[in-house]
Amino acid sequence: MKRTSHPSPLWNRRDFLRAGAAGAALLALPDCLRADPYAPLLRLPEGPPVRVRGAVRSAGRGVPGVAVSDGLDVVLTGGDGTFELMTTAHRDFLRVSVPAGHTIPRNPTGTACFYQPIRPDSRGEMEALFQLEPLNEISDEDHTLFLLADIQTEDAQEMQWFHERSVPHIRQTLEGMRDRHALGIACGDIMFDNLELYPEYERGVDRMGIPFFQVVGNHDLDQERRTDEASTTTFSRHFGPRYYSFDRGRVHYVVLDDVFWHGAGYLGYLGSDQLLWLANDLRHVEAGRPVIVAAHIPVLGSRHVREGERNPSTGISVANREALYRLLEPYPAHILTGHTHENEHVFHQGTHEHVSGTVCGAWWSGPICGDGTPAGYSLYDIRGEEVTWRYQATGREPAYQLRVYGPGSDPAAPDEIVANVWDWDPEWTVVWYEDGERKGEMARRVGTDPLSEELHRGEDLPTHRPWVEPYPTGHLFYAPASHRAREIRVEATDRFGRSYSASP
Numbered sequence: 001m002k003r004t005s006h007p008s009p010l011w012n013r014r015d016f017l018r019a020g021a022a023g024a025a026l027l028a029l030p031d032c033l034r035a036d037p038y039a040p041l042l043r044l045p046e047g048p049p050v051r052v053r054g055a056v057r058s059a060g061r062g063v064p065g066v067a068v069s070d071g072l073d074v075v076l077t078g079g080d081g082t083f084e085l086m087t088t089a090h091r092d093f094l095r096v097s098v099p100a101g102h103t104i105p106r107n108p109t110g111t112a113c114f115y116q117p118i119r120p121d122s123r124g125e126m127e128a129l130f131q132l133e134p135l136n137e138i139s140d141e142d143h144t145l146f147l148l149a150d151i152q153t154e155d156a157q158e159m160q161w162f163h164e165r166s167v168p169h170i171r172q173t174l175e176g177m178r179d180r181h182a183l184g185i186a187c188g189d190i191m192f193d194n195l196e197l198y199p200e201y202e203r204g205v206d207r208m209g210i211p212f213f214q215v216v217g218n219h220d221l222d223q224e225r226r227t228d229e230a231s232t233t234t235f236s237r238h239f240g241p242r243y244y245s246f247d248r249g250r251v252h253y254v255v256l257d258d259v260f261w262h263g264a265g266y267l268g269y270l271g272s273d274q275l276l277w278l279a280n281d282l283r284h285v286e287a288g289r290p291v292i293v294a295a296h297i298p299v300l301g302s303r304h305v306r307e308g309e310r311n312p313s314t315g316i317s318v319a320n321r322e323a324l325y326r327l328l329e330p331y332p333a334h335i336l337t338g339h340t341h342e343n344e345h346v347f348h349q350g351t352h353e354h355v356s357g358t359v360c361g362a363w364w365s366g367p368i369c370g371d372g373t374p375a376g377y378s379l380y381d382i383r384g385e386e387v388t389w390r391y392q393a394t395g396r397e398p399a400y401q402l403r404v405y406g407p408g409s410d411p412a413a414p415d416e417i418v419a420n421v422w423d424w425d426p427e428w429t430v431v432w433y434e435d436g437e438r439k440g441e442m443a444r445r446v447g448t449d450p451l452s453e454e455l456h457r458g459e460d461l462p463t464h465r466p467w468v469e470p471y472p473t474g475h476l477f478y479a480p481a482s483h484r485a486r487e488i489r490v491e492a493t494d495r496f497g498r499s500y501s502a503s504p
Contacts, residue, residue, distance in 0.1 A: 046088040050120040054094075054128035055082045058102055063132060067097040067284050070118065071241060072273055074280040091118050092236065094128050097281070098246040100140055102132040104183060104211040109202035112213045115240040135181070141249040143181040145380040146170060146210070147294070149338025150358035151201065152219060154192035158364045159200045166359050167204045169394050170377070174210065182210045183248065185255070187338045187356065188217025188296025192363070195220070195234045202238065213246070214239040217296040217339065218259045218266045228271065231261035243274050245281050250385045252285045252331075254278065256295040258318050267314040268297035275323055287330035290385050298337040298355050299324060300348050306446050306472040316340055325349035334387060336378070342371040342473060343391060345425035354378065357391060357422065365455075365462035371473035372403065372449025373422040388496050391423040399500050402430075404490045406504035407481065409450040416478045417504060419490045420449050424475040427495030434485035442477035442490070449473060 055077070056066045062081020067074050070087035077083045085094070095115040098104055107113040120126045151166070153159040174182060190201050205212045214235070221231040232242050242257035256278070260269035285291065299321045304312040316339065318324065328351055335353040343357035361368050361375030368374055374393035381388045393400050405418040419442060421430055430442045452470035455462055462468055481488050491501045 047090045048088060048124060050087050050089050050091075050118060050124050050126055052085045052087060052094060052118070052126045052128055053082070054085075054126075054130070055080075056096055056130045056132065057081055058132040058134055063099065063102075066099050066130075067245070067281065068130075069095055069097070069244075069277060069281065071095070071243065072277050072280070074277070074284065076284060087118060089118065089120055089124075093241045094118055094126075095241050095244045096130045097244070098132070100247040100249050101135055103135055104246070105130075105132065106211050107202075109199075109238075110206040110208070110210075110212065111202060111239055112211045112246075113240070114244065114246065138179065138181045139249070140181040142381075142383045143183065143248050144177055145248075145292070145382070146173075146182065146184040146208075147187055147336055147354075147356055147378040147380065148184060148359050149187040149356040149377070150189040150217070150341060150360055151186060152189045152192045152358070152360045152363060153197055153201070154194055154364075155197075158192070158360070159197055161364055162359070163200075163204055163207070165375075166377075166394055167207050170208050173379070173392065174208070181248070184208065184210050184212040185294050185336070186212055186214050187294055187336060188215040188259070189219045189338065190214065190217065192219050193223065195222070198234070198238045213244075213253075213255055213294075215255055215294050215296050216242050216257050216259060218261075221259070221261055221266075223261075225261070226263040228261045232257070243277065249382060251290045251292055251382055251387070252282075254281070254291060254293045256293060256324075258295040258297045258299070268299075268316070268318040269314075270318060270320055270324060275320075275327070278324075278327055282327055282331075285331070289331060290382075290387055291328060291331040291333045292380070292387070293324075293328070293333060293335045295335065295337050297339045298346070299335050299351075299353055300346050301337075301340060301353070301355055302344060302346050302474060303340060303342075303471075306474055322349075325351060332385075334380075336380075341369045342471070343369070343373040343422045344371075344474065345423075347426075354389065359394070362452075362456065362462070362468045363465045365465040365468050368449070368451060368455065370449075370452055370456060370468060370471045371422070371475070372420040372452050374400070389423075390494075390498075401494075401500040402490060402492050402502050403449075403451065404488075404502045404504045405450045406488075407483065410447060410478075412447070413478055415480055415483075417481045417488060417490070418447075418450060419477040419479075419492070419502070420451075420473070421475050421477060421492045423494070424492070425495065428492060430477045430490065430492045432479045432481060433487075433489045433491065434482055435487050439479070439481070442479040444474070444477050446472050446474050447476045449476065 066077045070091040093115040105113045346353040356378045357373035376393040448470040493499045
């Protein structure tokens with residue numbers, strides 16, 4: 001999330017979350033930001049033309065059918081792996097959509113390297129060669145994605161915690177899947193405004209040992225810049241383009257930049273060039289293939305519903321999301337986001353949005369996010385076209401998927417037990433047992449997590465970030481368990497048939 005300055009302890013949580021969008025909230029959004037999603041996308045003329053000639057090669061041969069783009073137009077390589085693209089000197093990077101069946105090229109730091117700066121010669125010409133390597137031992141038809149939302153380190157101490165807590169646990173998780181192809185996406189807010197720490201993040205990527213793609217977040221920007229394009233100068237120097245695509249097995253991945261910097265703050269918005277590029281990119285993806293989109297700000301989320309508001313603010317949602325939904329209509333689409341430091345699933349317009357809990361929890365203030373979700377990351381296992389997922393709490397076993405509180409933990413329900421099932425979606429079932437006897441399904445209600453209340457409520461709590469407060473979540477479950485029961489157990493079963501249990 002965005003802050004314009006360090007909030008005072010007197011700020012409440014809602015004030016903090018809206019601080020970054022304050023400028024935008026003062027003005028009514030112009031019609032162009034809520035444009036008809038079915039209207040043709042406009043393309044504005046740019047500077048002097050540049051002719052790019054190049055090739056995509058692997059094992060000494062050209063690779064046909066590979067998408068190459070300047071962030072606007074998309075062309076496919078021919079049968080011999082060559083391509084030609086007309087662009088302009090104003091475009092930043094030439095990028096290749098790394099095809100399935102090939103390794104993801106890496107920078108020396110371990111981050112994905114699939115791009116080249118557009119630097120024409122004096123004649124307006126440029127040559128580009130993308131050299132790939134085939135996957136020989138492990139197929140990417142089955143693979144695992146590690147999604148790390150909001151690492152958000154602000155100083156050396158927090159970066160040390162990332163290296164001491166998160167990196168070793170991810171390496172441990174990887175140890176259990178040595179025969180699987182794996183990759184990572186850092187889903188924005190890699191930094192907490194201190195961009196000088198990017199090299200330390202890159203060192204963490206190198207230690208984890210798998211290629212990582214990066215999403216730009218609102219705290220990853222050069223905030224002294226006055227335009228959206230210029231605000232990602234430092235980010236792009238380290239990681240390349242702000243938006244791009246690649247393939248793993250049958251899945252088409254898309255990374256988007258939905259943080260629009262207007263010089264005094266930000267809002268969730270997808271620029272016209274990016275939408276036009278996405279339309280061009282998806283023309284080469286057959287309908288029905290799974291598409292996984294990674295962005296930072298939730299496209300919709302449900303925070304506004306839980307807080308009793310009619311519409312989401314532009315600081316925690318994408319203003320022109322209908323245009324994205326329109327482009328994703330032909331595909332079973334998963335949208336992976338972060339930003340709000342909570343975990344939830346939102347189903348809308350045929351898409352499934354996964355808002356992921358964060359690596360830093362509530363900004364490195366303790367073990368949980370403000371909704372009670374443990375600090376951690378999300379794992380997506382792909383087998384062919386089947387996508388399954390689970391949330392992984394840092395430092396805990398995979399079976400740690402819920403926390404149960406005894407009666408009296410919620411003052412509003414003094415006679416009921418409370419279970420926080422942070423990765424819940426409507427396909428889960430949550431039941432409780434008393435002395436081994438199944439009593440029934442628990443009732444889901446909006447509320448605040450009791451541990452978050454203990455750790456975060458009050459002007460002086462938490463010590464490291466006193467402006468953090470609990471916020472309402474939709475994955476709490478209640479039941480009137482008998483006070484005579486000697487043993488109470490809650491069992492939660494996810495949509496994939498996996499069961500987890502815990503007791504108060």
